Amino acid sequence: xxxxxxxxxxxxxxxxxxxxxxxxxxxxxxxxxxxxxxxxxxxxxxxxxxxxxxxxxxxxxxxxxxxxxxxxxxxxxxxxxxxxxxxxxxxxxxxxxxxxxxxxxxxxxxxxxxxxxxxxxxxxxxxxxxxxxxxxxxxxxxxxxxxxxxxxxxxxxxxxxxxxxxxxxxxxxxxxxxx
Amino acid sequence: xxxxxxxxxxxxxxxxxxxxxxxxxxxxxxxxxxxxxxxxxxxxxxxxxxxxxxxxxxxxxxxxxxxxxxxxxxxxxxxxxxxxxxxxxxxxxxxxxxxxxxxxxxxxxxxxxxxxxxxxxxxxxxxxxxxxxxxxxxxxxxxxxxxxxxxxxxxxxxxxxxxxxxxxxxxxxxxxxxx
Numbered sequence: 001x002x003x004x005x006x007x008x009x010x011x012x013x014x015x016x017x018x019x020x021x022x023x024x025x026x027x028x029x030x031x032x033x034x035x036x037x038x039x040x041x042x043x044x045x046x047x048x049x050x051x052x053x054x055x056x057x058x059x060x061x062x063x064x065x066x067x068x069x070x071x072x073x074x075x076x077x078x079x080x081x082x083x084x085x086x087x088x089x090x091x092x093x094x095x096x097x098x099x100x101x102x103x104x105x106x107x108x109x110x111x112x113x114x115x116x117x118x119x120x121x122x123x124x125x126x127x128x129x130x131x132x133x134x135x136x137x138x139x140x141x142x143x144x145x146x147x148x149x150x151x152x153x154x155x156x157x158x159x160x161x162x163x164x165x166x167x168x169x170x171x172x173x174x175x176x177x178x179x
Numbered sequence: 180x181x182x183x184x185x186x187x188x189x190x191x192x193x194x195x196x197x198x199x200x201x202x203x204x205x206x207x208x209x210x211x212x213x214x215x216x217x218x219x220x221x222x223x224x225x226x227x228x229x230x231x232x233x234x235x236x237x238x239x240x241x242x243x244x245x246x247x248x249x250x251x252x253x254x255x256x257x258x259x260x261x262x263x264x265x266x267x268x269x270x271x272x273x274x275x276x277x278x279x280x281x282x283x284x285x286x287x288x289x290x291x292x293x294x295x296x297x298x299x300x301x302x303x304x305x306x307x308x309x310x311x312x313x314x315x316x317x318x319x320x321x322x323x324x325x326x327x328x329x330x331x332x333x334x335x336x337x338x339x340x341x342x343x344x345x346x347x348x349x350x351x352x353x354x355x356x357x358x
Contacts, residue, residue: 003294006182007211007287032186034351035340037289039303043346052355079357090307090322097303100324103282104301108186111290115182122283124218124276128269137357143269145279161214167222172213176231178258178316 001115013119015153016072033105039086039097048077063130072150080142102144119152180294192298194332195251212284218265218276227256242309251329259321281323298331
Protein backbone atom coordinates (compact mmCIF):
# COMPACT_ATOMS: atom_id res chain seq x y z
CA UNK A 1 0.00 0.00 0.00
CA UNK A 2 1.18 3.50 -0.85
CA UNK A 3 2.67 5.29 2.14
CA UNK A 4 0.36 8.31 1.77
CA UNK A 5 -2.63 5.97 1.67
CA UNK A 6 -1.44 4.12 4.77
CA UNK A 7 -1.03 7.41 6.64
CA UNK A 8 -4.45 8.59 5.53
CA UNK A 9 -6.24 5.33 6.37
CA UNK A 10 -4.69 4.73 9.80
CA UNK A 11 -7.47 4.92 12.36
CA UNK A 12 -7.59 4.25 16.09
CA UNK A 13 -9.32 0.87 16.01
CA UNK A 14 -11.28 0.12 19.17
CA UNK A 15 -13.05 -3.12 18.19
CA UNK A 16 -11.34 -6.28 16.97
CA UNK A 17 -12.03 -9.76 15.64
CA UNK A 18 -10.40 -12.57 17.61
CA UNK A 19 -8.89 -13.97 14.37
CA UNK A 20 -5.21 -14.78 14.82
CA UNK A 21 -2.58 -12.98 12.75
CA UNK A 22 -0.69 -15.39 10.48
CA UNK A 23 2.92 -15.62 11.65
CA UNK A 24 4.49 -14.29 8.41
CA UNK A 25 2.22 -11.22 8.57
CA UNK A 26 3.02 -10.62 12.22
CA UNK A 27 6.76 -10.94 11.61
CA UNK A 28 6.55 -8.55 8.67
CA UNK A 29 4.77 -5.80 10.55
CA UNK A 30 6.89 -6.17 13.69
CA UNK A 31 10.10 -6.00 11.68
CA UNK A 32 9.47 -2.35 10.76
CA UNK A 33 10.16 -1.47 14.39
CA UNK A 34 13.58 -3.06 14.13
CA UNK A 35 14.24 -0.85 11.11
CA UNK A 36 13.26 2.37 12.87
CA UNK A 37 15.84 5.09 13.53
CA UNK A 38 16.73 6.14 17.07
CA UNK A 39 18.89 8.87 18.59
CA UNK A 40 22.56 7.94 18.14
CA UNK A 41 21.30 4.56 16.88
CA UNK A 42 21.00 3.37 20.46
CA UNK A 43 17.89 1.26 19.70
CA UNK A 44 16.89 1.54 23.36
CA UNK A 45 13.93 -0.74 23.02
CA UNK A 46 12.34 -4.09 23.54
CA UNK A 47 8.87 -5.08 22.44
CA UNK A 48 6.80 -7.41 24.51
CA UNK A 49 4.37 -9.29 22.29
CA UNK A 50 1.43 -10.49 24.36
CA UNK A 51 -0.48 -13.35 22.76
CA UNK A 52 -1.55 -15.45 25.75
CA UNK A 53 -5.24 -14.86 26.37
CA UNK A 54 -5.02 -15.07 30.15
CA UNK A 55 -2.26 -12.48 30.23
CA UNK A 56 -4.17 -10.13 27.93
CA UNK A 57 -7.26 -10.48 30.08
CA UNK A 58 -5.28 -9.91 33.28
CA UNK A 59 -3.88 -6.75 31.78
CA UNK A 60 -7.36 -5.31 31.43
CA UNK A 61 -8.91 -6.72 34.59
CA UNK A 62 -5.98 -5.95 36.89
CA UNK A 63 -4.63 -2.77 35.36
CA UNK A 64 -7.82 -1.27 34.02
CA UNK A 65 -8.00 0.25 30.62
CA UNK A 66 -10.00 -0.23 27.53
CA UNK A 67 -11.73 -3.59 27.12
CA UNK A 68 -11.01 -3.74 23.40
CA UNK A 69 -7.36 -4.27 24.27
CA UNK A 70 -8.05 -7.91 25.06
CA UNK A 71 -10.20 -8.49 21.96
CA UNK A 72 -7.21 -8.27 19.66
CA UNK A 73 -5.05 -11.44 19.38
CA UNK A 74 -1.89 -9.44 20.12
CA UNK A 75 -0.94 -6.54 22.38
CA UNK A 76 2.40 -4.86 21.73
CA UNK A 77 4.03 -3.27 24.78
CA UNK A 78 6.72 -0.75 23.79
CA UNK A 79 9.44 -0.92 26.41
CA UNK A 80 12.11 1.78 26.52
CA UNK A 81 15.48 0.85 28.01
CA UNK A 82 16.23 3.90 30.14
CA UNK A 83 19.93 3.25 30.56
CA UNK A 84 20.49 2.77 26.84
CA UNK A 85 18.62 5.82 25.53
CA UNK A 86 20.56 8.84 24.30
CA UNK A 87 20.29 11.95 26.49
CA UNK A 88 20.69 15.60 25.55
CA UNK A 89 17.55 16.44 23.56
CA UNK A 90 17.39 20.18 22.93
CA UNK A 91 20.75 20.67 24.64
CA UNK A 92 19.27 19.65 28.00
CA UNK A 93 21.75 17.10 29.43
CA UNK A 94 19.16 14.96 31.22
CA UNK A 95 16.49 15.01 28.51
CA UNK A 96 16.15 11.45 27.24
CA UNK A 97 15.19 10.63 23.66
CA UNK A 98 13.36 7.53 24.90
CA UNK A 99 9.81 8.74 24.14
CA UNK A 100 10.87 9.96 20.70
CA UNK A 101 12.67 6.71 19.84
CA UNK A 102 9.89 4.41 20.94
CA UNK A 103 7.26 6.56 19.25
CA UNK A 104 9.06 6.33 15.92
CA UNK A 105 9.08 2.53 16.18
CA UNK A 106 5.40 2.30 17.11
CA UNK A 107 4.42 4.76 14.40
CA UNK A 108 6.19 2.58 11.85
CA UNK A 109 4.17 -0.38 13.18
CA UNK A 110 0.84 1.42 12.97
CA UNK A 111 1.44 2.30 9.30
CA UNK A 112 2.71 -1.15 8.31
CA UNK A 113 -0.35 -2.61 10.02
CA UNK A 114 -2.70 -0.59 7.82
CA UNK A 115 -1.05 -2.03 4.73
CA UNK A 116 -1.72 -5.55 6.01
CA UNK A 117 -5.36 -4.85 6.89
CA UNK A 118 -4.57 -4.79 10.61
CA UNK A 119 -5.75 -2.26 13.15
CA UNK A 120 -3.88 -0.59 15.99
CA UNK A 121 -4.64 2.03 18.62
CA UNK A 122 -2.06 4.14 20.43
CA UNK A 123 -2.63 3.64 24.16
CA UNK A 124 -0.89 6.11 26.47
CA UNK A 125 -3.53 5.88 29.20
CA UNK A 126 -2.33 2.81 31.09
CA UNK A 127 -1.08 2.16 34.60
CA UNK A 128 2.64 1.66 34.14
CA UNK A 129 3.33 0.51 37.71
CA UNK A 130 0.57 -2.10 37.57
CA UNK A 131 1.64 -3.31 34.14
CA UNK A 132 5.26 -3.65 35.17
CA UNK A 133 4.25 -5.71 38.20
CA UNK A 134 1.94 -7.91 36.18
CA UNK A 135 4.41 -8.51 33.37
CA UNK A 136 7.53 -8.59 35.59
CA UNK A 137 9.14 -5.77 33.66
CA UNK A 138 12.25 -4.41 35.44
CA UNK A 139 12.64 -0.90 36.85
CA UNK A 140 15.19 -0.03 34.17
CA UNK A 141 12.34 -0.03 31.64
CA UNK A 142 9.92 2.75 30.81
CA UNK A 143 6.73 1.58 29.11
CA UNK A 144 6.08 4.32 26.56
CA UNK A 145 2.90 3.05 24.91
CA UNK A 146 0.84 -0.02 24.08
CA UNK A 147 -1.19 -0.99 21.11
CA UNK A 148 -3.54 -3.83 20.33
CA UNK A 149 -2.84 -5.45 16.97
CA UNK A 150 -5.50 -7.36 15.14
CA UNK A 151 -8.13 -7.36 12.44
CA UNK A 152 -10.74 -4.61 12.83
CA UNK A 153 -14.18 -5.95 13.76
CA UNK A 154 -15.71 -4.10 10.82
CA UNK A 155 -14.54 -2.32 7.70
CA UNK A 156 -16.66 0.63 8.77
CA UNK A 157 -14.07 1.36 11.47
CA UNK A 158 -11.68 2.49 8.75
CA UNK A 159 -13.73 5.62 8.09
CA UNK A 160 -12.25 8.63 6.26
CA UNK A 161 -10.19 11.12 8.24
CA UNK A 162 -12.55 13.41 10.16
CA UNK A 163 -11.46 16.77 8.78
CA UNK A 164 -13.81 18.59 11.15
CA UNK A 165 -11.84 17.30 14.12
CA UNK A 166 -8.52 18.47 12.69
CA UNK A 167 -6.72 21.74 13.03
CA UNK A 168 -6.33 23.49 9.70
CA UNK A 169 -3.08 23.90 7.80
CA UNK A 170 -3.06 27.61 8.59
CA UNK A 171 -3.14 26.79 12.30
CA UNK A 172 -0.34 24.26 11.95
CA UNK A 173 2.23 25.75 9.65
CA UNK A 174 4.07 29.03 9.79
CA UNK A 175 6.90 30.12 7.52
CA UNK A 176 10.18 31.61 8.73
CA UNK A 177 8.75 33.19 11.87
CA UNK A 178 6.65 31.75 14.67
CA UNK A 179 3.10 33.02 14.73
CA UNK B 180 5.78 4.15 -2.86
CA UNK B 181 4.88 1.12 -0.79
CA UNK B 182 4.91 1.82 2.94
CA UNK B 183 7.31 -1.05 3.70
CA UNK B 184 9.68 0.25 1.03
CA UNK B 185 9.50 3.79 2.43
CA UNK B 186 10.30 2.51 5.92
CA UNK B 187 13.17 0.41 4.61
CA UNK B 188 14.67 3.18 2.46
CA UNK B 189 14.48 6.02 4.99
CA UNK B 190 18.01 7.08 5.78
CA UNK B 191 19.43 9.93 7.86
CA UNK B 192 20.50 12.21 5.02
CA UNK B 193 23.40 14.50 5.94
CA UNK B 194 24.18 16.11 2.57
CA UNK B 195 21.69 17.99 0.42
CA UNK B 196 21.32 19.72 -2.94
CA UNK B 197 20.18 23.33 -2.74
CA UNK B 198 17.38 22.59 -5.24
CA UNK B 199 14.07 24.01 -4.06
CA UNK B 200 11.13 21.72 -3.34
CA UNK B 201 8.19 22.39 -5.68
CA UNK B 202 5.32 23.82 -3.66
CA UNK B 203 2.83 20.99 -4.42
CA UNK B 204 5.40 18.43 -3.25
CA UNK B 205 6.15 20.38 -0.09
CA UNK B 206 2.45 20.77 0.71
CA UNK B 207 1.85 17.07 0.14
CA UNK B 208 4.60 15.90 2.47
CA UNK B 209 3.80 18.44 5.18
CA UNK B 210 0.12 17.50 5.16
CA UNK B 211 0.88 14.05 6.56
CA UNK B 212 1.75 15.76 9.85
CA UNK B 213 -1.70 17.29 9.96
CA UNK B 214 -3.15 13.79 9.55
CA UNK B 215 -1.12 12.31 12.41
CA UNK B 216 -2.83 11.01 15.54
CA UNK B 217 -2.16 12.56 18.95
CA UNK B 218 -3.17 11.73 22.51
CA UNK B 219 -6.84 12.67 23.02
CA UNK B 220 -6.65 14.27 19.56
CA UNK B 221 -5.18 17.40 21.13
CA UNK B 222 -2.93 18.09 18.11
CA UNK B 223 -0.58 20.03 20.39
CA UNK B 224 1.68 21.15 17.59
CA UNK B 225 2.84 23.81 15.25
CA UNK B 226 5.46 23.38 12.56
CA UNK B 227 7.80 26.19 11.71
CA UNK B 228 8.92 25.86 8.10
CA UNK B 229 12.22 27.68 7.63
CA UNK B 230 12.96 28.59 4.03
CA UNK B 231 14.77 31.92 4.32
CA UNK B 232 18.47 31.32 3.71
CA UNK B 233 19.68 33.91 6.22
CA UNK B 234 17.55 32.36 8.96
CA UNK B 235 18.75 28.86 8.15
CA UNK B 236 22.35 30.03 8.22
CA UNK B 237 21.83 31.90 11.50
CA UNK B 238 20.42 28.74 13.00
CA UNK B 239 23.68 26.91 12.33
CA UNK B 240 26.11 29.78 13.01
CA UNK B 241 24.41 31.05 16.17
CA UNK B 242 23.02 27.85 17.64
CA UNK B 243 25.67 25.40 16.47
CA UNK B 244 24.79 22.06 15.06
CA UNK B 245 25.34 20.20 11.90
CA UNK B 246 26.28 22.26 8.84
CA UNK B 247 24.18 20.14 6.49
CA UNK B 248 21.11 21.62 8.13
CA UNK B 249 21.53 24.81 6.12
CA UNK B 250 22.22 23.00 2.84
CA UNK B 251 18.65 21.81 2.55
CA UNK B 252 16.13 24.35 1.21
CA UNK B 253 13.80 23.74 4.16
CA UNK B 254 14.19 23.08 7.87
CA UNK B 255 11.13 21.85 9.76
CA UNK B 256 11.04 22.80 13.45
CA UNK B 257 8.57 20.62 15.39
CA UNK B 258 7.03 22.79 18.09
CA UNK B 259 5.03 21.18 20.88
CA UNK B 260 2.37 23.29 22.58
CA UNK B 261 2.93 22.41 26.22
CA UNK B 262 -0.38 23.70 27.51
CA UNK B 263 -2.38 21.79 24.89
CA UNK B 264 -0.73 18.38 25.22
CA UNK B 265 -2.53 15.57 27.02
CA UNK B 266 -1.02 14.52 30.34
CA UNK B 267 -1.22 11.21 32.14
CA UNK B 268 1.01 8.86 30.14
CA UNK B 269 1.46 5.59 31.99
CA UNK B 270 -0.90 6.78 34.73
CA UNK B 271 1.59 9.45 35.84
CA UNK B 272 -0.50 12.64 36.14
CA UNK B 273 2.24 15.03 35.01
CA UNK B 274 3.67 12.92 32.19
CA UNK B 275 2.97 14.79 28.96
CA UNK B 276 2.39 13.04 25.65
CA UNK B 277 4.09 15.93 23.85
CA UNK B 278 7.21 14.02 22.75
CA UNK B 279 5.11 11.08 21.59
CA UNK B 280 2.68 13.28 19.65
CA UNK B 281 5.32 15.34 17.88
CA UNK B 282 7.39 12.26 17.09
CA UNK B 283 4.45 10.60 15.37
CA UNK B 284 3.98 13.66 13.17
CA UNK B 285 7.67 13.90 12.25
CA UNK B 286 7.88 10.18 11.61
CA UNK B 287 4.99 10.50 9.17
CA UNK B 288 6.92 13.31 7.45
CA UNK B 289 10.14 11.33 7.16
CA UNK B 290 8.33 8.44 5.46
CA UNK B 291 6.30 10.63 3.09
CA UNK B 292 9.53 12.40 2.17
CA UNK B 293 11.14 9.13 1.06
CA UNK B 294 8.26 8.52 -1.32
CA UNK B 295 8.85 11.92 -2.91
CA UNK B 296 12.61 11.42 -3.27
CA UNK B 297 13.31 13.84 -0.40
CA UNK B 298 15.71 13.33 2.47
CA UNK B 299 15.31 14.10 6.16
CA UNK B 300 17.37 13.63 9.30
CA UNK B 301 16.00 13.51 12.84
CA UNK B 302 17.88 16.16 14.84
CA UNK B 303 17.51 15.98 18.61
CA UNK B 304 20.95 17.49 19.33
CA UNK B 305 20.11 21.21 19.12
CA UNK B 306 20.20 24.08 21.58
CA UNK B 307 16.56 24.71 22.37
CA UNK B 308 17.12 27.92 24.33
CA UNK B 309 19.22 29.46 21.55
CA UNK B 310 16.77 28.38 18.86
CA UNK B 311 13.80 29.80 20.72
CA UNK B 312 15.57 33.12 21.10
CA UNK B 313 16.60 33.21 17.46
CA UNK B 314 13.19 32.26 16.13
CA UNK B 315 11.18 34.16 18.77
CA UNK B 316 9.37 31.02 19.85
CA UNK B 317 7.40 31.53 23.08
CA UNK B 318 8.09 29.79 26.40
CA UNK B 319 4.86 27.80 26.10
CA UNK B 320 6.49 25.81 23.30
CA UNK B 321 8.79 22.82 23.55
CA UNK B 322 10.90 22.19 20.46
CA UNK B 323 10.91 18.40 20.20
CA UNK B 324 13.00 17.88 17.08
CA UNK B 325 14.16 19.42 13.80
CA UNK B 326 14.74 18.00 10.40
CA UNK B 327 16.18 19.35 7.20
CA UNK B 328 14.04 18.58 4.16
CA UNK B 329 15.50 18.52 0.70
CA UNK B 330 16.89 16.44 -2.13
CA UNK B 331 19.81 14.21 -1.10
CA UNK B 332 23.13 15.34 -2.65
CA UNK B 333 23.67 11.86 -4.06
CA UNK B 334 21.66 8.71 -4.62
CA UNK B 335 24.43 6.82 -2.83
CA UNK B 336 23.20 8.32 0.43
CA UNK B 337 20.15 6.07 0.21
CA UNK B 338 22.22 2.98 0.95
CA UNK B 339 20.62 -0.26 2.16
CA UNK B 340 19.83 -0.64 5.86
CA UNK B 341 23.04 -1.52 7.69
CA UNK B 342 21.99 -4.79 9.28
CA UNK B 343 25.30 -5.05 11.15
CA UNK B 344 24.42 -1.90 13.12
CA UNK B 345 21.01 -3.24 14.14
CA UNK B 346 19.96 -5.26 17.10
CA UNK B 347 18.58 -8.64 16.08
CA UNK B 348 14.96 -9.68 16.28
CA UNK B 349 15.74 -12.02 19.16
CA UNK B 350 17.12 -9.08 21.14
CA UNK B 351 14.05 -6.95 20.37
CA UNK B 352 11.05 -9.17 20.72
CA UNK B 353 9.88 -11.33 23.58
CA UNK B 354 6.59 -13.18 23.80
CA UNK B 355 4.26 -13.11 26.80
CA UNK B 356 7.01 -12.55 29.38
CA UNK B 357 9.77 -9.96 29.58
CA UNK B 358 13.24 -11.42 29.04
